[in-house]
Amino acid sequence: MTLTRRKFLALSAGGAAAATTGLTGCGSGSSLGAADELSLWAWTGSVNDDLVAQAAKGIPGAPGMKISLTRIGGDYNTKLLTSLAGKSMVPDIVGLNDDVATYFPNADQFVDLNELGADKFKDQFLEWKWKLGITPENRMMAYPMDTGPTALFYRTDIFQRAGLPTDPGEVAAAAGNWDAYIQLGKKLKQGVPGSAITDNITSVFRYRLAQLPNRYMTPEGQYTGADDHIKQAWDLAVQVAKEGLSAGAQDGSTDANAVVTNGQLAAFVGAVWWAQLGPKNAAPKTKGNWRVTPAPGGPGNRGGSFLAITKYCKNPEAAFAFITWLESAKNQAQSFLDPVLFPSTPASYDDPKLSNPDDFFGGQKIVDVFADSAQKYPGTYLSPYDTIISDALTSELVNVEIGAKSSDQAWRDAQHRIDRELTRAGVI
Template sequence: MSLTRRNFLALTAGGAAAATGLTGCGSQTSLGAADELSLWAWTGSVNDDLIAQAAKGIPGATGKKIALTRIGGDYQTKLLTSLAGKSMVPDIVGMNDDVATYFPNADQFYDLHELGADKFKDKFLEWKWKLGITPENRMMAFPMDTGPTALFYRRDIFDKAGLPTEPAEVAAAASEWASYIELGKKLKQAVPGAAITDNITSVFRYRLAQLPKRYMTPEGQYIGAEDDIRQAWDLAVQVVKEGLSAGAQDGSTDANAIITNGRLAAFVGAVWWAQLGPKNAAPKSKGNWRVTPAPGGPGNRGGSFLAITKYCKDPEAAFAFITWLESAQNQAQSFLDPVLFPSTPASYTDPKMSAPDEFFGGQKIVDVFAESAKKYPGAYFSPYDTTINTPLCDELVNVEIGSKTSDQAWRDAQRQIDRELTRAGVI
């Protein structure tokens, strides 16, 4: 399992209520009572106070209220199973950044264009808005949070190594991945064992998160063997060859240990990593961390959506709930708990978000992530991105542990991708 914000929150909450969502009562097609709109989401995906308000009555939808079920375990499989059965389907569903996985099922969701979504478009980041729209221009999902990226680093360890310590200075010294590697080499020389990434796949994923193209075109052409992807692969391999990776694979016992013991002195990560990483694993390092723009430019990894199923009892009321929940004011509140970074730029100057973060030495880290979110170029995500990404990351791990050469692993990954896409009828 890859280490993501959603995995972390679901695990810490114990994945409660999984069974409840699959055994609710109601009509043959939709869950819940006549005056309730059922909402499926995972732990940590919505603000509890806002949901509590909507459970008493949805603003703008008289006589309707929200009934939330938090789904644990494999959320995607449970949702797809429910849709396939066309029975006991929730009215509203959350979707993670794998939203394109549901595009083949787009006919089972309302086209939000038809419910008036376009009048809200200017309030959201353009690239985020587009991610919920199928290549056929059907708006299947409405924006929730985002996952802008930046460079986290330990100021105290950088100072010990004689490196720049202030965010602007570090950004200037590591504006590109090549200069970041050079900085990492100086860091390692001065502080033996220091690393600038947890593992090889993190470098690959975060470089990929900066690219304007990913694995497929909107027309269905596979481009995951082209230069941009290979260069991201080679970059990840280079970081390992330079001895700058801690080699702590996702889900391993070392994943938190390298943060706790200070070995991970720098890390390109998404905004949610602040909570998942240092605040969770190294609370005693409070005041020593800083954030600055990532080498290679702005990126995004993570973020969620809401969709209305075609079985919804009252789609207009559901849309009223979605647009209320994802207003700039409410997204700012959701940043405080459960730390969801807004897709509405107006939220970034909200006092609830713009306060200094004492864990990061009083730095206003929101400013860094806001710039990343606004400048990220966006990229097309296909329904097959997970199918493609898995072999690439699995084979990169083989490179890091030394069981395969880079070229051998690349060929094996591409062969596996070819088999999977052929099986799926894509190529």
């Protein structure tokens, strides 16, 4: 399945909202806010409130300009694409999530940050993160914010009951790859019946994929979602189910927190943000029992966001001054405290705001583990069609886990759906 680079950029974002909102429609092309005010759209938990409050009084490096933040709830992408389609009352600056590539086909709706001198900041950031905001045509559409480095979380009290090592270094040695992690999980389950090493098998698939240098498509537009590296990640997830090592708590279900609260989920490969959303939120009484160590299979990344300047921005230079100030190493360190955004600037990792011991994790300096993962992660190419492809595969994995389909049937059905969706999008 191939397409030309020119067609690749011209097509709508995965045949999804960008196509339906019609970004070629006419409009006034005006941005939101007063002449001395730059409007910023973001979602809850995407920016540090104190820093934005400072910029609301005046943007550092842009005298006479200030920021006005609007938190957008619901379907953020649809609302943003609808605004861009109308070309009227468009925000000056927008947050973009880790699906940033879905906006690449509409990169002409955004300022090329290269034209504002972005290159001089490049060395301050993780190289792989910087590249994710650049289109195949070398247009820098999005500026790095946070990242989502991955690691292995585990309960020392449950591991001890199962007769397993509890020291992070020893656990890492015992689970150096996914096969070894499954063997560790079997010993865990034998020692403490009912224990699980993942909430559901789609998590195994996603986090294995998050470690790979290749995903669903090449930069040239070749579909690789049926290739061996994807099938092996699929088979790994299915194996975890067959061994009975999944808690079977599907995303969005009431069980998702319950398996953390009741101790069934004794280990989990997750991104840095899971520390807050998982054990600290769902099982606060387990404080001191959790530890973090490198994930089986190597470093990975899942999550992380960006900032972009729309082409309707009333003052792109002031907007860029705000973005570069907000995402400096010093301010990214502050953003790690609230709302727990892991920096894309390595200089932040030595900041005391990050490097202090975490009492919830028994005094461990967990940032060291995630910083190592972020710096060693090889990076990958994300395409505008990744969401379409991923949704088809993960929904079929749910069918496998609940016993609705065999693995072979679910794989075939996922590939048929992907073929249909990519054909509809004009990719094949």
